[in-house]
Amino acid sequence: MPELPEVETVVRSVAAHLAGRRIISSHFTSRFVTPGNRAKLVQRLAGRRIESVKRRGKFIIIALDRGTLTVHLGMTGKLLVEGEAGEHTHGVFNLDGGLLLYHDPRQFGRIEFSDGVPPRVARLGPEPLEIGFEEFRARLKRKARIKALLLNQAFLAGLGNIYADESLFAAGIHPLAVADRLSAARAKKLYDAIRGILTHAIQMGGSSISDYVNGRGERGWFQMEHRVYGREGEPCTNCGRPIRKILVAQRGTHFCAHCQKK
């Protein structure tokens, strides 16, 4: 579920509620979500105070008075400050004012404690909403297919399958286009498309295409704005020809063969 706009929405929905709260105790039930020594994790979290909740790429960064708790939602993770624990709840934080729950049926998400910046966060590329155009263009000087590059978190942090496809459509660029062969004008179109779509999606509370909800259980609405993602066979909103779906970088890739050029 979670790409940059969804993670940003989750962070915004829980940050004020969590800041200043103390973790009384915690409980974890998945060896996948919380790899390693769970008893040690519980011990390290006990008594910690939450200083802030922020986002970096698709990671939720919870700064504690000692150490950092990093949460990645994977494909089906939810961080909730409302609701109750259920069958797929794999993390429970008892705070000095309420509960914080981590729910994740597929268990592709991760909850990790670290003293410094976690390695996975350290490897992230720039934030798409903060990078300047010149740096963006310089980073495109690689002979990889643009769709694969947009999904690469070391290239840019936060784009996933939905927003990569939507950004390429908005920029009129074919997903198989080779990155270092894009003209400056087309690179600028892509840069603007990425920023415009991410900003718009955040305003709409993200995309709820299956069951995504923010930290208070509320759905997002950007799925109503999707032009290509999940629209295989439906008419292109620009030219009316059917949206096609192919496999690029192992991911389903939606595009209009008429409106998006290599």
Add this chain to the structure above:
DNA sequence: TCAAATGTTTGATC
């Protein structure tokens, strides 16, 4: 033969 799903990592291969 059940395939595909908003993600990431690892290892093999070209």
Add this chain to the structure above:
DNA sequence: GGATCAAACATTTG
């Protein structure tokens, strides 16, 4: 070294 590909993780859904 760079890029691609396949598999792995676990579960639900069409």
